[in-house]
Amino acid sequence: MGKVYDTTNRPNPYHLISQTPRNYVPQNYWLKEIQDKVDADWDYRPNRALIEQETAIGTNKFVPLEVVLQTVKTDKGVPISDDWRRVVFRDVHYQCPLGLKFKFSFQYDIDEPEENKSVWLTTNRNTGDATASAIIARCNGTLGSEYLDAQGITRYHYEPAVQTKELAGVNIVYNQTAVSQSSDLTVIVQHNEFTRKYYVNQRFIVGYDQVYRIQAISKFASNRTFVDDDLGTIILYFEVVQKSEYDNFQTRIAYNQKESVVVEETGTETDYQIRLDEPSVIPETLSNEPLIFKPVVYASSGVSTDTPVVTTYQLMNASSPPQPVDDSVRDKYVKFEQLEGNSFSLQKLKFYPAGNLEVTCKAILEGVDVTYKFNISLRGL
Numbered sequence: 001m002g003k004v005y006d007t008t009n010r011p012n013p014y015h016l017i018s019q020t021p022r023n024y025v026p027q028n029y030w031l032k033e034i035q036d037k038v039d040a041d042w043d044y045r046p047n048r049a050l051i052e053q054e055t056a057i058g059t060n061k062f063v064p065l066e067v068v069l070q071t072v073k074t075d076k077g078v079p080i081s082d083d084w085r086r087v088v089f090r091d092v093h094y095q096c097p098l099g100l101k102f103k104f105s106f107q108y109d110i111d112e113p114e115e116n117k118s119v120w121l122t123t124n125r126n127t128g129d130a131t132a133s134a135i136i137a138r139c140n141g142t143l144g145s146e147y148l149d150a151q152g153i154t155r156y157h158y159e160p161a162v163q164t165k166e167l168a169g170v171n172i173v174y175n176q177t178a179v180s181q182s183s184d185l186t187v188i189v190q191h192n193e194f195t196r197k198y199y200v201n202q203r204f205i206v207g208y209d210q211v212y213r214i215q216a217i218s219k220f221a222s223n224r225t226f227v228d229d230d231l232g233t234i235i236l237y238f239e240v241v242q243k244s245e246y247d248n249f250q251t252r253i254a255y256n257q258k259e260s261v262v263v264e265e266t267g268t269e270t271d272y273q274i275r276l277d278e279p280s281v282i283p284e285t286l287s288n289e290p291l292i293f294k295p296v297v298y299a300s301s302g303v304s305t306d307t308p309v310v311t312t313y314q315l316m317n318a319s320s321p322p323q324p325v326d327d328s329v330r331d332k333y334v335k336f337e338q339l340e341g342n343s344f345s346l347q348k349l350k351f352y353p354a355g356n357l358e359v360t361c362k363a364i365l366e367g368v369d370v371t372y373k374f375n376i377s378l379r380g381l
Contacts, residue, residue, distance in 0.1 A: 034130045035092045042090055051087075051104035052117075057232065058192035062103050064110060066090070072135060082106070083138040085120065088131060096125055096134040098223060098232025099190045101160070119160035121190060123233065137162045137188070143204045144252040147194065156251060159195055162188040163206065183215055183237035191219065191231035198234070200379065201318070201353050203241065203254040211247055211254055212238035246321070267370030271300040274309060274361050274372035278343070285377045286334070286357065290345040295361040295372060309342040309363045315378075316355030324358075333378055352378035 042048070049069050052062035068088040072080045087102065102120040105112055124135035139160035149155050164186055185206065189195045198217060206212045218235035222228055246255035261282045265273065276282070278294040297307035315330040316322035324330075334357055335347040346359070356375040363370045 031092060031130060038090060038092060038131065049104065049108040050110050051102055051108070052110060054101040054103075057097060057099050057101075057190065060101070062101075069108075083140065085136050085138075086133055087136050088133045092131050094132040095127065096122055096132065098122055098125060099192075100134075100232070101190060102136055121160065121162055121188060121233070123162070123188060141206065142252075143187070143189065143206070144254075145194065145198075145202075145204070146253060147197075156253060157194045158252070159189050159192075184240045185212055185238040187236040187238060188233050189236065191229075191234050195234050196229075198236065203244075203247075203256050204238070205247060205249060205252045205254045206238070208252070209249065211241050211243050213241045215239050241318075244319075262375055264373040265371065266373075267365070267368050270366055270368050270370060272297055272305070272307070272363070272365045272370055273300075274298075274363060274370055276372070277304075282374055282376065285379060286346055286348040288348050290335075290337070290347040292339065292343060292345050293359075294341075294343045296342065297363050297365070297370070307363050307365060309361050311336075311338075311342070311344050311359065311361050313346075313357060313359045315352065315357050318354035322355040346376070348378050350378075 045068050047068050047070060048066060050064055050066050051069075053065040055061045055063055067090070070086040070088060072084040072086050074080065087096075089096065100122045102122070103117050104110070104120070105117045107116070119139040120136040121139055122134050123137050126133060139162055141161055141163045142158040143161050144156060144158045146154055147157055165184075196219070198214060200214050200217060202214045204212055204214075214236055216237040218237075219231055221231065221233075223230045223232060244255045248254075261284055263282070267273070274295050275298055276293060277296050278292050283291070293311075295309045295311065297305045297309060299305060313330075313334070313336055314324035315333060317325050333348065333350045333352045335345075335349055337345045337347075339345060342361075346357070356377050358373065358375050361372045
């Protein structure tokens with residue numbers, strides 16, 4: 001039996017009245033009552049299902065979990081579609097992170113073959129209710145890309161993705177209209193070690209016979225104010241582009257021009273070669289400040305010479321394989337200036353989203369063309 005207090009001579013007995021602790025803590029008496037009610041009713045819920053939940057974001061490892069699955073409705077009570085579900089957890093204190101994956105089919109049979117199951121992505125969560133739930137969307141396709149494993153071998157990765165024409169259907173606030181980037185296709189993917197490397201202008205095969213290019217990437221909605229990379233999801237905005245003969249529709253890996261600096265040399269069979277004394281390292285992206293390059297012809301003994309070097313440059317388009325644009329177009333994006341001797345400077349005038357700038361330094365020695373060729377991007381902001 002509880003204690004009995006004499007409040008006869010107490011002007012303000014309010015502090016003696018039973019009160020619950022602050023919300024959202026395990027010691028909250030009211031939440032404990034809610035948990036007891038959920039536990040008592042759980043076995044009688046007709047929409048319980050055994051599904052698979054990712055152990056942590058990015059692991060792609062799944063464990064069984066019993067949940068309640070509900071239809072998602074707008075604020076007007078209209079069901080959205082079968083590709084959206086509200087997943088309710090038994091533990092009222094459970095915090096489901098944005099971007100966490102689940103896996104199940106509409107048959108809700110955990111022993112089904114993997115190819116019959118769909119991956120579902122957590123796109124919304126509600127931490128303000130007494131019970132724990134989240135909104136998940138069915139990934140209706142994958143995005144294929146290449147990566148290098150620890151041994152330097154090229155591998156393929158296929159990321160499950162929520163693909164839609166209308167952002168209002170995949171907005172973080174799923175039942176409200178949103179003003180968004182204009183695009184042919186909007187895609188939501190989990191933020192992980194593969195998707196964080198996606199970049200503007202990267203091409204993907206979407207579906208089985210269409211190619212799209214990334215126009216814009218939204219990766220700034222961090223879950224914590226002061227942790228920039230604490231992202232659960234990334235939103236990609238695509239535009240449809242032409243197919244290329246280099247696109248592989250069997251592996252569903254689209255052709256992408258390499259972003260890294262590539263150096264090619266010719267005339268190495270002679271006793272001379274061209275090197276860059278400046279800069280010490282060729283940057284991947286040209287800045288809007290002039291950058292000086294100093295090509296020098298060296299003999300095999302390591303001694304520099306005064307041999308003249310002629311430098312040419314061309315801006316490539318996004319075709320496959322890339323082709324040079326007209327000089328009049330090129331000069332709108334990059335400024336080339338010949339300096340004293342063989343030195344020259346390059347300066348980016350405008351952002352160029354298509355191909356790279358290709359620079360060729362050439363000298364003629366012993367009747368042989370000796371060249372030093374490199375590429376540099378104008379995509380940096």
